[in-house]
Structure formats: C-alpha cells, structure tokens
Amino acid sequence: MPQITDQNNIKTKPIILLDRDGVINYDSDAYIKSVDEWQPLPGSIKAIAALSKAGFRVFVVTNQSGIARGYYDEAELLAMHQKMMALVEAEGGTIEGIEYCPHGPDDGCSCRKPLPGMIESIESKINADFTQTQAIMVGDSKRDLEAGHARGCHPALVLTGKGRDSQYKEFNFYFDVYADLAAFALATLHKFA
Numbered sequence: 001m002p003q004i005t006d007q008n009n010i011k012t013k014p015i016i017l018l019d020r021d022g023v024i025n026y027d028s029d030a031y032i033k034s035v036d037e038w039q040p041l042p043g044s045i046k047a048i049a050a051l052s053k054a055g056f057r058v059f060v061v062t063n064q065s066g067i068a069r070g071y072y073d074e075a076e077l078l079a080m081h082q083k084m085m086a087l088v089e090a091e092g093g094t095i096e097g098i099e100y101c102p103h104g105p106d107d108g109c110s111c112r113k114p115l116p117g118m119i120e121s122i123e124s125k126i127n128a129d130f131t132q133t134q135a136i137m138v139g140d141s142k143r144d145l146e147a148g149h150a151r152g153c154h155p156a157l158v159l160t161g162k163g164r165d166s167q168y169k170e171f172n173f174y175f176d177v178y179a180d181l182a183a184f185a186l187a188t189l190h191k192f193a
C-alpha cells in the first residue's frame with residue numbers, strides 16, 4: 001500500500017480494524033457462545049498489544065448473529081469482550097473500540113458485514129473518513145474484506161479461522177495475505193516504523 005508521510009517524514013500509521021472470530025480468537029461452526037469458549041489464537045493478543053503500543057489505533061468489527069439466533073445474549077458477549085480487552089491490557093495495549101452486529105442475515109440491518117455500517121460508525125465516532133485516512137481491515141472471511149473495501153480500507157486476509165477457505169474465493173479487489181494476526185502485526189510494525 002502507498003506510504004503516506006507527514007511533514008516530518010514520519011509514516012502515518014493506518015487505523016487497524018480487526019474481525020474477531022478466526023482472527024483474534026478460535027472460531028467454531030457452533031459459534032463462540034460463552035466466555036469460556038472465547039480462546040485467543042496463538043500470538044493474537046501480543047500482536048494487538050504490540051500494534052497499540054506502537055501507536056496504531058485498534059478497533060474490532062464483528063458480526064455476532066449468534067445473538068439473533070439466541071445462542072448467547074449481549075451480556076455474555078460483553079463478558080467475552082471484557083476478557084479480550086483485559087488480556088490485551090495485561091500486555092500493555094488497548095482496543096479502542098468494539099463494534100458488533102447482533103442481527104441475523106435476514107434482519108435487513110446495515111451493520112452486518114459485508115455491509116460497512118460498523119466501519120462507518122467507527123468513522124463517525126473518531127471523526128475520520130477511511131477513503132481519506134488510511135485504514136486496514138483484517139479478516140478471515142470474504143465479507144470482512146468486502147466491508148473494509150467498501151469504505152476504502154486496505155483489505156488484509158489472515159489464514160487462521162476461515163481464511164484458508166476464503167483465500168481463493170473470487171474477489172474484485174486486491175488484498176494482502178498473512179499467516180495470522182501476529183504475522184500481520186510484525187509486517188505492519190516494520191512497514192510503518
């Protein structure tokens with residue numbers, strides 16, 4: 001991706017948007033329904049903390065249709081997110097915000113990825129326009145990358161979670177591929193150091 005530098009020739013750090021399941025934590029076809037089932041992928045917590053400590057703003061953007069399907073409620077989801085945040089904070093980093101879509105595929109909402117509603121709400125919360133301000137959307141599913149691409153974010157696929165199945169799907173845009181979030185973080189830290 002193009003390198004943007006400011007007047008002091010310091011590379012402007014892109015905003016990092018992360019899908020959750022299959023990127024930060026293990027995914028399951030049976031959904032992640034409880035705090036106990038929420039288990040981080042190897043290296044993912046340190047990767048988020050490293051990005052955050054280096055000055056990248058990190059957000060999570062996650063479809064949680066398990067709520068609409070009645071598999072867990074918003075209180076349980078909140079508890080999962082508190083666990084995730086606490087783990088990142090224990091490594092010295094922070095997740096600045098978490099957007100989730102609690103709806104099902106037939107609810108007609110505008111937040112469920114591949115629609116970009118959750119990304120748009122981050123833009124409005126931090127007063128940014130990702131077609132102008134550099135942002136990267138990291139996901140393991142085609143719809144993550146599509147949502148990011150729809151708002152001008154640079155798409156990055158990780159091969160954890162559903163990533164290996166997603167990588168050869170038909171895309172009409174270019175995306176980067178990384179083995180996992182740790183590999184993404186390492187490359188991104190070097191790129192924008």
Ligand SMILES: [Mg+2]
Pocket residue numbers: 019020021022023027139140141161162
């Ligand atoms: Mg995912």
Ligand SMILES: [Zn+2]
Pocket residue numbers: 101102103109110111112
């Ligand atoms: Zn929604």
